Amino acid sequence: MSTRRAETPLGPVRFDHGAQFITAKGESFSTLLQEAQTAGAADLWTGRTVSIDRGGNAEALRDKTRWVGTPGMSAIVKHALDGFEVHTSARARHVSGEPGAWTLHFEDGQSDGPFDRLALTLPPEQLIEFLARSDGDFSDLIAEALEARLSPCWAVMTVPPHPVDLGFDGAKLLGGSVRWMARMNSRPGQDGPDAWVLHASPDWSEAFLESDPETVTRALTEEVFIRFGLPMPEWSQAHRWRYALVTDAPGMPYRLDPSGTLGCAGDWRLGPRAELAWDSGDALGDALAD
Numbered sequence: 001m002s003t004r005r006a007e008t009p010l011g012p013v014r015f016d017h018g019a020q021f022i023t024a025k026g027e028s029f030s031t032l033l034q035e036a037q038t039a040g041a042a043d044l045w046t047g048r049t050v051s052i053d054r055g056g057n058a059e060a061l062r063d064k065t066r067w068v069g070t071p072g073m074s075a076i077v078k079h080a081l082d083g084f085e086v087h088t089s090a091r092a093r094h095v096s097g098e099p100g101a102w103t104l105h106f107e108d109g110q111s112d113g114p115f116d117r118l119a120l121t122l123p124p125e126q127l128i129e130f131l132a133r134s135d136g137d138f139s140d141l142i143a144e145a146l147e148a149r150l151s152p153c154w155a156v157m158t159v160p161p162h163p164v165d166l167g168f169d170g171a172k173l174l175g176g177s178v179r180w181m182a183r184m185n186s187r188p189g190q191d192g193p194d195a196w197v198l199h200a201s202p203d204w205s206e207a208f209l210e211s212d213p214e215t216v217t218r219a220l221t222e223e224v225f226i227r228f229g230l231p232m233p234e235w236s237q238a239h240r241w242r243y244a245l246v247t248d249a250p251g252m253p254y255r256l257d258p259s260g261t262l263g264c265a266g267d268w269r270l271g272p273r274a275e276l277a278w279d280s281g282d283a284l285g286d287a288l289a290d
């Protein structure tokens with residue numbers, strides 16, 4: 001749920017280059033989003049969404065409540081963290097100490113603690129590395145994290161030279177390399193130049209995982225701009241989400257270590273949606289508070 005602010009030749013643009021919109025089925029996440037809306041950090045996206053098949057036939061997507069952050073997705077995360085003391089840009093390396101007195105060590109050599117409880121919400125790959133370097137009995141946590149699978153997603157942020165109305169603001173594309181495209185300036189709180197995010201399909205992203213961003217940008221923009229007859233973009237940039245969408249999840253919202261004072265959570269435990277990440281963290285929070 002991140003937002004990238006880019007300076008383009010046509011002006012500044014906020015790109016939501018990860019999650020495009022989020023949905024809430026349960027009460028806990030719905031309440032969070034409603035509170036974020038009241039605080040001005042979220043709103044409903046009412047853009048025209050369609051599914052387009054290989055032959056170019058468009059069909060409206062099923063109606064559902066689609067939430068976005070305002071002015072960008074990351075605003076929802078910031079809202080959820082309001083009131084907490086947050087330290088960013090510090091990469092946790094390992095934990096030492098003992099249950100009830102955990103010390104966290106960072107890659108820059110700094111450390112912090114001791115902490116009574118520790119909630120680890122790293123993606124599985126990073127969690128495994130972190131735990132393998134740490135003191136403690138974390139074999140069950142590592143074994144479970146090894147079961148999780150995430151597929152990658154190449155995203156391209158792109159700005160055409162002038163606005164063109166394609167008749168939709170978000171499209172699921174069937175066939176081809178690009179799976180999804182969305183118009184950033186159709187989102188509440190976003191004006192500025194016409195700007196799109198393109199997401200490649202999991203298969204394409206996997207096949208071109210190690211390609212350079214320029215090659216990926218060219219391949220994906222050419223496919224979409226030619227398909228829809230858009231003038232070639234004025235500005236584009238690619239971002240690789242190496243661990244994007246959960247395909248295999250252990251299915252339990254959290255897992256504690258044998259002492260019950262350290263645990264892990266994240267979307268990878270339940271499935272590829274922001275709400276599931278929230279539910280997982282919520283459940284871990286309750287378990288650690290017991």
Ligand SMILES: Cc1cc2nc3c(=O)[nH]c(=O)nc-3n(C[C@H](O)[C@H](O)[C@H](O)COP(=O)(O)OP(=O)(O)OC[C@H]3O[C@@H](n4cnc5c(N)ncnc54)[C@H](O)[C@@H]3O)c2cc1C
Pocket residue numbers: 001017018019020021022023090091092093121122123126130153155199241243244245265266267268271272273274275277
């Ligand atoms: C391209 C894409 C499209 C998506 N589309 C949708 C969508 O349409 N709808 C939807 O509901 N969801 C969507 N999602 C999924 C949604 O974004 C995720 O489910 C959710 O953000 C996961 O939250 P999380 O906290 O579990 O993990 P993350 O958001 O991955 O957070 C993990 C954090 O751990 C940090 N970290 C990693 N290693 C370390 C370390 N060693 N020390 C400190 N920090 C570390 C990372 O920097 C990251 O901030 C999409 C995701 C992607 C990538």
